Amino acid sequence: MGFHRQIRLMVAPPAMQPGGYVMKAYADRSEAATPAVDLRVDGSERGGFAIELGWDCARMQGAAGAQTDRFVDACALLCPLTPDAPWITMGAPGQPVEAVYWRADRERPWRMRAEGLGTMQRGEAPPGWSAQGAWDAGRWRVRFVLDAWEALAVQRRLGVAVWQGQHGERAGLKSVSDTWLPLG
Amino acid sequence: MQYELKPSRKQVAMVLDLNKCLGCHTCTVACKKLWNTDQGTDYAYWNNVETMPGKGYPAQYTDSGGRTASGEVKRGRVPNMDAEYGRAWTFNHASVIATDAASGTKEWLRPNEKPKWGPNWDEDHGEGSYPRDNHYFYLPRLCNHCTHPACLDACPRGAIHKREEDGIVLVDQDRCHGYRFCVEACPYKKVYFDYQRQVAAKCIFCLPRVEEGVAPACARQCPGRLRYVGFRDDREGPIWKLVDEWKVALPLHPEYGLGPNVFYVPPLSPPKLDAAGRPLPEMRIPVDYLKSLFGPEVEQAMATLTREREKRRRGEASELMDTLIAYVWEDNFRLGANTREVL
Numbered sequence: 001m002g003f004h005r006q007i008r009l010m011v012a013p014p015a016m017q018p019g020g021y022v023m024k025a026y027a028d029r030s031e032a033a034t035p036a037v038d039l040r041v042d043g044s045e046r047g048g049f050a051i052e053l054g055w056d057c058a059r060m061q062g063a064a065g066a067q068t069d070r071f072v073d074a075c076a077l078l079c080p081l082t083p084d085a086p087w088i089t090m091g092a093p094g095q096p097v098e099a100v101y102w103r104a105d106r107e108r109p110w111r112m113r114a115e116g117l118g119t120m121q122r123g124e125a126p127p128g129w130s131a132q133g134a135w136d137a138g139r140w141r142v143r144f145v146l147d148a149w150e151a152l153a154v155q156r157r158l159g160v161a162v163w164q165g166q167h168g169e170r171a172g173l174k175s176v177s178d179t180w181l182p183l184g
Numbered sequence: 185m186q187y188e189l190k191p192s193r194k195q196v197a198m199v200l201d202l203n204k205c206l207g208c209h210t211c212t213v214a215c216k217k218l219w220n221t222d223q224g225t226d227y228a229y230w231n232n233v234e235t236m237p238g239k240g241y242p243a244q245y246t247d248s249g250g251r252t253a254s255g256e257v258k259r260g261r262v263p264n265m266d267a268e269y270g271r272a273w274t275f276n277h278a279s280v281i282a283t284d285a286a287s288g289t290k291e292w293l294r295p296n297e298k299p300k301w302g303p304n305w306d307e308d309h310g311e312g313s314y315p316r317d318n319h320y321f322y323l324p325r326l327c328n329h330c331t332h333p334a335c336l337d338a339c340p341r342g343a344i345h346k347r348e349e350d351g352i353v354l355v356d357q358d359r360c361h362g363y364r365f366c367v368e369a370c371p372y373k374k375v376y377f378d379y380q381r382q383v384a385a386k387c388i389f390c391l392p393r394v395e396e397g398v399a400p401a402c403a404r405q406c407p408g409r410l411r412y413v414g415f416r417d418d419r420e421g422p423i424w425k426l427v428d429e430w431k432v433a434l435p436l437h438p439e440y441g442l443g444p445n446v447f448y449v450p451p452l453s454p455p456k457l458d459a460a461g462r463p464l465p466e467m468r469i470p471v472d473y474l475k476s477l478f479g480p481e482v483e484q485a486m487a488t489l490t491r492e493r494e495k496r497r498r499g500e501a502s503e504l505m506d507t508l509i510a511y512v513w514e515d516n517f518r519l520g521a522n523t524r525e526v527l
Contacts, residue, residue: 020257
């Protein structure tokens with residue numbers, strides 16, 4: 001099982017962001033900083049996955065260091081935990097989603113769970129999950145190796161999000177796929 | 185999705201009389217030593233004292249805040265460590281100690297890198313020309329624990345809340361993911377980013393002290409006795425008297441519309457001099473400048489202060505002047521019946 005596709009990304013709508021500030025201060029964001037990603041998914045019969053994301057990134061932001069105003073490149077793969085969990089809001093109450101999140105300044109990915117915007121809880125990923133990123137010639141390639149991801153094995157749909165630190169992207173300031181992507 | 189903010193049942197507040205601030209930074213040191221010694225906030229001062237007119241801290245902070253002059257949300261900016269906050273300096277202690285006795289040469293203590301900016305970089309500079317109209321004053325700043333906090337409104341994770349029992353604004357660092365929209369949005373730039381723990385950090389109005397009826401460290405340690413602490417609605421307390429009754433204590437940048445709960449008694453200043461050195465009727469600190477900080481009501485406040493000060497000079501009674509002189513320091517702090525202040 002596997003596929004390799006280029007996925008168009010859109011800017012996550014600022015109007016949906018919780019609180020009154022982000023939706024107004026960033027209302028002019030209409031262009032995705034990351035217009036497209038290459039997504040390669042290879043699945044094993046035992047429920048494990050190797051997933052690779054690649055995207056253009058002219059100026060890599062690999063670590064924030066002792067700085068206040070630097071943001072770090074990151075990406076995430078989201079999967080619904082229920083058949084009706086909405087994508088663009090990262091789930092909803094009673095309709096959770098689960099994610100694996102890679103950030104350029106971390107050795108290990110985070111495993112995350114959310115039931116709507118602003119509810120994301122993050123924790124260490126299981127021992128069998130890893131993520132490695134490499135930046136070369138203006139392009140990130142991040143490879144997730146997940147020895148088992150039950151949610152994806154069952155639901156067989158993915159969402160993709162990318163944050164470019166050079167553009168101050170974090171939280172809801174991100175580029176995302178416009179819907180759940182069926183694994184085929 | 186806007187947050188619904190329940191009004192606080194009570195609101196702690198502080199008044200600072202700028203006529204009495206001597207710029208000693210004891211407030212800053214008291215706060216920093218008590219709460220804020222983590223490496224990731226080594227550059228950060230929950231309380232700081234600025235020389236005004238001046239760039240402030242972080243430099244030109246009003247340019248990077250998340251509010252327009254009419255109180256509308258605008259995109260703010262997270263200040264830069266080197267250019268705006270000023271990185272905490274490191275010194276050549278080791279080489280100074282190592283070289284002196286053994287070689288007979290002296291290496292003087294100095295920063296390891298040439299400093300270019302810091303929190304008190306323009307201290308005592310001010311404006312004007314000596315001796316005719318040179319002027320400056322000190323402006324101590326801390327979180328305003330706003331009635332409508334921009335930081336709370338900015339956090340997409342709902343990690344900032346305003347306590348119903350006393351209106352103190354707090355960051356839940358377990359919930360915070362270090363996105364820094366709060367830093368960006370606060371027009372006073374009083375939320376900081378702990379770059380090591382990657383969470384936001386800010387003044388907590390010394391809440392464990394306040395819960396015991398003890399005023400915050402910045403107020404208690406002030407040698408000038410210029411700070412008053414109490415609840416906003418306590419009609420017997422100094423806050424009500426100075427803010428609502430006498431109307432001589434004003435918020436900083438009220439135009440942002442956030443309802444700051446820290447108030448300032450504006451500074452009076454000596455008269456300007458003419459070419460012959462004779463005093464002119466105009467004060468050295470331009471009223472328009474003070475208006476740009478404290479709003480249009482500053483003129484009325486200064487008129488009241490001048491009037492009451494003259495009364496006192498004539499030997500007449502002035503409750504306002506007695507309050508501001510702080511003959512009885514205990515009266516500066518009034519945090520309720522359970523107060524256990526030991527002065």
